[in-house]
Amino acid sequence: MKKIISIAAVLCCGALATGCAQSIQAAAPAEPAAARQGLELYQQAALSIFGTRDQRLAAEKAAADKYQNAIAACMSATDAPYYTKAASPHQAGAPTAPGDLSTLAETGNGTFYIAEASRYGAQQLDRGDPLYDKLTQAQRDAQGKALSGCISKVPVVQPARPAGAQQMTTELETMFTAIEKQPAVASALKSYSDCMSDKAGIKTTGYLDTFLAVQEKFPTTSEGWSKLQNNPDWQAAAAFETKAAEADTTCRKPAQDQAMQAAAPQLQQFTSKYESQLDAASASWAKVAG
Known part of the structure; x- marks a missing residue:
């Protein structure tokens, strides 16, 4: 695993740079550097556990x-x-989404x-x-x-799956299930529905709900591709998927930023605790596709 500078230093520098050393209210946007640091920690762990x-x-x-x-x-x-x-x-x-949690599902x-x-x-x-x-x-x-x-x-x-993958996945799911209940994260998640309604024209409550709503748009494949490719319903569904996926990335970002900022200290402990297992998992995935 690549070594990451202390998240405490990032939070401190962010506070000094923005003049927000005092307590931040729940509704305030996530501090960019801290959110980015948390995301990098999570993505490194996720790449080892779930592979490309x-x-x-x-x-x-x-x-x-x-x-x-x-x-x-x-x-x-x-x-x-x-x-x-x-x-x-x-x-x-499909993109990885541990526990079907909106803050952990892939975006972009x-x-x-x-x-x-x-x-x-x-x-x-x-x-x-x-x-x-x-x-x-x-x-x-x-x-x-x-x-x-x-x-x-x-x-x-x-x-x-790599050895220990289930244990590490369960720990991440438990961590982020609790984090999604924190006021700042919960507030950002609550705004997801209105955002998706504005940008994609659908009412959904989170990542999984959006994924299923898109999936339901596609007609059955029973007629084969020679006919399906010219089916207006399939073409409309494919276009809608692109629109919904792009909206999902935008609409989930505030909640994901809040969650990654909140989780960063725990993620740093997680990557240190499982460093050898994560390295072994990465090597295991490399053999699968090698």
Whole structure:
């Protein structure tokens, strides 16, 4: 982990520079340097725990491939034909949001990656199943029965996570759940709904609510990408996602700044406490995508 200068020094310098050494009322904006310092501490920890998006996708694909191979091995013991499709790597494509907390969810991506996942899923349907298309109805029935049996026997493979990731994630969630109840943070979170209404035209209460509201705009992918790409509803949903994601970044920033400023001392303790585990987690993610 990169060493960070003391947050106490940042807070002190910020107070001297702005002339606000006296107590700050809850509604006052976060001190920029302190908020930035807290965010840097959190982002360093989050990168080690959750990896980059590409690393998470690689872990998800590896797990899906392992599961597909296990299903294929099970099917090979039957007389039923089986065609293994390429696994979608987009199941973990959403921004990280530990505990679905608005102050911890990623911002600044300009997307929630919902349209991308929708497009990929529809494209997979366009690929079809060359083996299945050639089967007789009797063979299809046999395959369905055998496959149902294998699915019930083979356990789902979960994506690999670094050792200690769950413990560190739980500690961060507990930390920020308490911080979101602090007056300055709670006040900023309360203004999120009106901000999203003004900038995106939707009433939502937080990050998760916004994500789900965007997701609901997208039509089903069952018709395949060749048709879906020309569907006006899909195109409108994709445009809305961009608008909502950009608004979300702007509307959550005041609360996130307040939370990161408040959490900075605890985050500094957290990164020191888990320094070796965070370094090991980073190395573990590098192997996943390597």
